[in-house]
Amino acid sequence: RKKFSRNAQTFYQPEMYTSMSNDLHTEMNLRKGIESNEFELYYQPKVNCEDGSIAGFEALIRWNHPKLGIRGPMEFIPIAESTGLIIPIGEWVITQALKQLALWDIGHRKQYTISINISSRHFLHNDFPKYLLSQMDYYKVSPSRLVIEITESVAMMEYETVKERIHYLNELGFSVSIDDFGTGFSAFVYLQHFPIKEIKIDRQFIQEIESDEKSLSITRTIINLAEQLSLRVVSEGVETIEQWEKLKMLGCHELQGFYFSKPLNIKKIEELY
Numbered sequence: 591r592k593k594f595s596r597n598a599q600t601f602y603q604p605e606m607y608t609s610m611s612n613d614l615h616t617e618m619n620l621r622k623g624i625e626s627n628e629f630e631l632y633y634q635p636k637v638n639c640e641d642g643s644i645a646g647f648e649a650l651i652r653w654n655h656p657k658l659g660i661r662g663p664m665e666f667i668p669i670a671e672s673t674g675l676i677i678p679i680g681e682w683v684i685t686q687a688l689k690q691l692a693l694w695d696i697g698h699r700k701q702y703t704i705s706i707n708i709s710s711r712h713f714l715h716n717d718f719p720k721y722l723l724s725q726m727d728y729y730k731v732s733p734s735r736l737v738i739e740i741t742e743s744v745a746m747m748e749y750e751t752v753k754e755r756i757h758y759l760n761e762l763g764f765s766v767s768i769d770d771f772g773t774g775f776s777a778f779v780y781l782q783h784f785p786i787k788e789i790k791i792d793r794q795f796i797q798e799i800e801s802d803e804k805s806l807s808i809t810r811t812i813i814n815l816a817e818q819l820s821l822r823v824v825s826e827g828v829e830t831i832e833q834w835e836k837l838k839m840l841g842c843h844e845l846q847g848f849y850f851s852k853p854l855n856i857k858k859i860e861e862l863y
């Protein structure tokens with residue numbers, strides 16, 4: 591930012607803003623961030639809908655940027671995806687999560703699960719299962735403790751590859767979860783052909799279950815469908831007790847959202863749970 595003199599700022603134009611902010615998230619900067627170990631996983635509790643007890647945690651990445659402070663994934667995951675850096679970042683996420691599970695095992699904590707987000711590009715990458723297996727082997731954690739969240743967009747790309755991959759992961763004992771369920775186009779194909787263990791109802795439906803009949807109907811239908819297919823169903827973005835009550839009435843299994851907890855760093859998580 592320094593290179594812009596005071597004078598230059600009086601000629602401020604929207605394009606300049608774009609190029610300045612992009613500048614901070616270029617491939618080179620992202621690479622530097624990876625090398626300097628500037629990423630951190632935050633954890634958000636997933637709770638049982640019945641009584642609010644902890645069921646597990648979702649790992650959500652943050653970038654502790656030396657100049658910009660803590661940045662959310664929306665700011666850098668898209669660039670990571672387009673440059674391919676999502677592969678080393680995703681591998682780092684896998685390793686961190688497994689290391690955390692192994693540490694909890696040593697401390698004899700409860701057998702919580704950790705859910706991780708894997709981008710479609712990484713999920714479809716040749717080395718993805720190999721890497722996952724090598725790390726499982728190293729950290730000696732049971733695959734049943736790791737939930738792999740992918741979005742519906744994956745199946746739009748290479749149906750056969752995705753199908754094989756989900757079957758393989760399932761055989762190995764991992765659970766695959768469909769994130770942001772209901773926002774893509776291929777949701778039902780997934781449920782018909784892939785051994786999915788969980789679906790997560792997107793926040794946009796949950797947000798409006800009280801004010802909008804349609805959102806309520808969609809949520810009810812997804813929960814009933816999950817019930818019929820013996821899938822676990824998670825609602826994300828629960829912010830009020832009223833939403834919780836409604837979802838309990840509908841028979842949802844697990845909840846996630848600010849009403850229970852924001853995503854927190856590992857130190858806070860270990861203090862609280």
Ligand code: C2E
Pocket residue numbers: 634649650651662663664667680683707708709769770826827828829846847848849853
């Ligand atoms: P997501 O997987 O759908 O994660 C849920 C997002 O909603 C998180 O945002 C979380 O902080 C936020 N959230 C949780 N509860 C509430 C709530 O009650 N109200 C509201 N308004 N928001 C809530 P976050 O951490 O900024 O992550 C955004 C997205 O970035 C994630 O959406 C996921 O798609 C992606 N992402 C996060 N971590 C990773 C990662 O390690 N790898 C990859 N490939 N993507 C990631």
Ligand code: CA
Pocket residue numbers: 648707739769
């Ligand atoms: Ca997710």
Ligand code: CA
Pocket residue numbers: 769770790792793826
């Ligand atoms: Ca989601």
Ligand code: CA
Pocket residue numbers: 770792793
């Ligand atoms: Ca979402």
